Amino acid sequence: MELSEVIKKARLELCLSQEGLARELHVGFTSVNRWENNRTRPNQIARHALIELCMNKNISPELIELLMKTK
Template identity: 50%
Template sequence: MLTFVQLLKRVRKELNISQEQLARELHVSFSTVNRWENEKSNPNNIAKKVFFDFCKEKGIECE
């Protein structure tokens, strides 16, 4: 099973989008996505739900 960080990076790569673009899609700041990817912070449960809903909307298996 992938960690959240691995999943986040895989989804960005699959969609060919930047951290900034993903941040806009998730309605968070660029620095938030950057901190998640660099394991400086962890998303809360609400942010994770938004991310998983985003994946579902894009047709990407994330769970």
């Protein structure tokens, strides 16, 4: 599974819009949109923040592991 797909799946499990996820991660909406459309990748800080958010919201461990491993 590609990182863009993992990010979208995580966002949907968090029940957030792209704007909502952007607010949670303190990034712009366009960043989340570009990540999900495989145009860019989150930097290390944003990726870590996404993993932390998923862990705090009890998202499935398998999805968190994919976020950590997917390149």
